[in-house]
Amino acid sequence: MVRLLRALLAAFCAFSSLASALLPITVDGNMFVDSNGDPFVIVGVDYQPGGSSGYTNSASSDVLSDEDVCLRDAFLLQKLGVNTIRTYTVSPWLNHDACMSILNSVGIYVILDVNSPLDGESIHRDDPAGSYNEGYLKRVFSIIDAFMGYPNLLGFFAGNEVINAATSASVSPPYIRAVQRDIKNYISLHANRTIPVGYSAADDNQLRVAGWEYFQCKTGDEDLDISRSDFYGLNSYQWCSGRDNFQTSGYGVLETTFANSTIPLFFSEYGCNIVQPRTFTEVNGGVYTDSMLQVFDGGLIYEYSEEANNYGLVTIGSDGSVVLKQDYINLQNAYEILTYTSFMSKSFIDTSRSSKCNASFIENIDSSFNASLSLPNCPAEDMLKSGSGNNNIGKWIPLNSTQTAYKVYDVDEQEITDTEITVVSDQTQPEAQVSATTSAVRSATSVATSTATGSSTSSSIVATTSASASATSSSAAASTLAGAASPLLLAVTGLLGITLAL
Numbered sequence: 001m002v003r004l005l006r007a008l009l010a011a012f013c014a015f016s017s018l019a020s021a022l023l024p025i026t027v028d029g030n031m032f033v034d035s036n037g038d039p040f041v042i043v044g045v046d047y048q049p050g051g052s053s054g055y056t057n058s059a060s061s062d063v064l065s066d067e068d069v070c071l072r073d074a075f076l077l078q079k080l081g082v083n084t085i086r087t088y089t090v091s092p093w094l095n096h097d098a099c100m101s102i103l104n105s106v107g108i109y110v111i112l113d114v115n116s117p118l119d120g121e122s123i124h125r126d127d128p129a130g131s132y133n134e135g136y137l138k139r140v141f142s143i144i145d146a147f148m149g150y151p152n153l154l155g156f157f158a159g160n161e162v163i164n165a166a167t168s169a170s171v172s173p174p175y176i177r178a179v180q181r182d183i184k185n186y187i188s189l190h191a192n193r194t195i196p197v198g199y200s201a202a203d204d205n206q207l208r209v210a211g212w213e214y215f216q217c218k219t220g221d222e223d224l225d226i227s228r229s230d231f232y233g234l235n236s237y238q239w240c241s242g243r244d245n246f247q248t249s250g251y252g253v254l255e256t257t258f259a260n261s262t263i264p265l266f267f268s269e270y271g272c273n274i275v276q277p278r279t280f281t282e283v284n285g286g287v288y289t290d291s292m293l294q295v296f297d298g299g300l301i302y303e304y305s306e307e308a309n310n311y312g313l314v315t316i317g318s319d320g321s322v323v324l325k326q327d328y329i330n331l332q333n334a335y336e337i338l339t340y341t342s343f344m345s346k347s348f349i350d351t352s353r354s355s356k357c358n359a360s361f362i363e364n365i366d367s368s369f370n371a372s373l374s375l376p377n378c379p380a381e382d383m384l385k386s387g388s389g390n391n392n393i394g395k396w397i398p399l400n401s402t403q404t405a406y407k408v409y410d411v412d413e414q415e416i417t418d419t420e421i422t423v424v425s426d427q428t429q430p431e432a433q434v435s436a437t438t439s440a441v442r443s444a445t446s447v448a449t450s451t452a453t454g455s456s457t458s459s460s461i462v463a464t465t466s467a468s469a470s471a472t473s474s475s476a477a478a479s480t481l482a483g484a485a486s487p488l489l490l491a492v493t494g495l496l497g498i499t500l501a502l
């Protein structure tokens with residue numbers, strides 16, 4: 001009997017650590033944090049099969065709308081070892097419930113860009129005034145409506161590489177802060193939780209530093225300070241594996257320059273491909289070292305699928321089958337030996353820093369940079385308050401399947417026959433079906449953490465947004481906990497049955 005109890009206890013513990021619902025990630029000082037307040041490190045990849053040109057407004061599918069495709073890629077992303085993906089372009093009108101629920105079940109968060117490459121669906125970098133209008137904000141707010149209901153939505157990118165040269169730097173920065181303000185106001189009026197909002201910067205040594213100072217700084221005026229970034233992503237291809245090391249890559253300079261950030265920083269794209277196949281020495285030798293993690297909260301490797309610019313980890317065939325590239329294997333090997341969980345702790349979080357806005361300080365970093373904080377007014381105040389009108393509000397659904405119908409092949413073109421995802425998060429129940437027995441579950445539920453890496457140099461990708469949940473208590477978080485309850489009990493009952501049978 002004692003032995004049986006011990007076995008049951010062991011089974012319960014083993015399962016409860018697996019059966020973790022993904023809870024919203026929030027921001028604390030310079031780090032993303034999980035629901036325990038521990039640092040959340042992004043280990044991820046950028047994910048946009050088909051590239052940005054594959055997107056049209058009238059399409060019947062986007063990269064997060066096809067359940068079977070998502071099962072296929074969730075299997076491969078899980079095997080790869082990522083906890084986050086960044087997606088650049090989706091449609092606000094399509095249903096993403098299956099894909100977002102599948103990603104949640106394998107422990108993967110999503111950082112989403114709000115923009116698209118289509119006309120009128122992003123801020124024009126050299127003519128921001130002409131593109132910042134009601135039609136544009138309808139797109140942005142509709143995206144928020146479609147994704148705010150998913151607890152594994154980590155954050156929104158309000159813009160990607162909008163500032164990329166002297167002309168754009170001289171006109172667009174105040175517009176990006178204005179868009180961030182509008183997104184954050186919309187979230188606080190219409191979403192059930194805080195969702196982090198940030199910006200993804202181009203690989204330009206001066207402009208990205210000026211941009212970081214501008215987007216993180218505070219004035220003390222609350223109405224203005226809501227326009228700050230909650231996080232800042234760097235698209236950086238400085239370290240080419242097979243060519244560079246910590247010194248030659250300039251990572252040392254990055255580490256000193258961005259020390260003392262008041263907001264989380266991460267590589268929103270990285271993974272230079274000048275030497276192929278990539279060996280990803282920048283993963284264990286750079287991004288996830290102790291000293292870099294004091295400054296950068298992980299990163300996203302550019303990119304999941306092979307496209308015209310040759311950054312893929314896998315090749316997707318026209319029949320939907322997938323063949324792994326050597327890059328996939330090499331990145332998987334790199335992730336397998338990550339050691340950061342052995343040294344990361346709450347001590348990496350610093351909430352004491354501050355950054356006061358000083359336009360001349362920023363313009364001294366780059367003279368072309370417009371650091372003005374007289375922001376344009378929101379051109380859609382009524383819609384901001386009343387809502388975008390998009391009734392396509394995303395929500396959790398139970399998984400229909402854990403098995404893709406598509407074929408997957410390894411590097412040697414041998415078929416991988418077991419392509420079933422491993423469910424590690426049980427947040428698969430619609431809120432309405434969940435009762436509120438959360439307190440017992442709270443301690444048994446651990447939060448899955450995820451990281452993502454990615455890099456992109458493609459100019460065709462216009463803008464992305466991502467948001468991370470910040471630490472406000474939210475009904476979404478509560479219902480996520482509630483959602484964990486009944487499946488957990490069911491699972492324990494199931495294990496009980498197995499144990500008794502033994």
Ligand SMILES: *[C@@H]1O[C@H](CO)[C@@H](O)[C@H](O)[C@H]1NC(C)=O
Nearest residue numbers: 067097098099397399400401
């Ligand atoms: C799951 O299966 C049910 C019943 O076959 C179907 O109605 C529903 O559309 C499926 N859901 C998804 C997301 O495919």
Ligand SMILES: *[C@@H]1O[C@H](CO)[C@@H](O)[C@H](O)[C@H]1NC(C)=O
Nearest residue numbers: 148149191192393394475476
């Ligand atoms: C927000 O919470 C309310 C009340 O629980 C619920 O009806 C609504 O569906 C939730 N919205 C989202 C986007 O989760």
Ligand SMILES: *[C@@H]1O[C@H](CO)[C@@H](O)[C@H](O)[C@H]1NC(C)=O
Nearest residue numbers: 255256257258259260261353
């Ligand atoms: C960061 O802060 C430390 C301690 O205040 C200071 O010595 C250092 O110069 C700062 N670094 C930068 C780049 O501002």
Ligand SMILES: *[C@@H]1O[C@H](CO)[C@@H](O)[C@H](O)[C@H]1NC(C)=O
Nearest residue numbers: 356357358359360361362364
């Ligand atoms: C603003 O920055 C300029 C240039 O670096 C500096 O001279 C000035 O003292 C700063 N102002 C304040 C109030 O810190």
Ligand SMILES: *[C@@H]1O[C@H](CO)[C@@H](O)[C@H](O)[C@H]1NC(C)=O
Nearest residue numbers: 170171174175370372374376
């Ligand atoms: C900076 O941007 C603001 C807001 O767009 C604009 O009014 C101002 O003219 C710009 N400053 C310069 C020097 O271009």
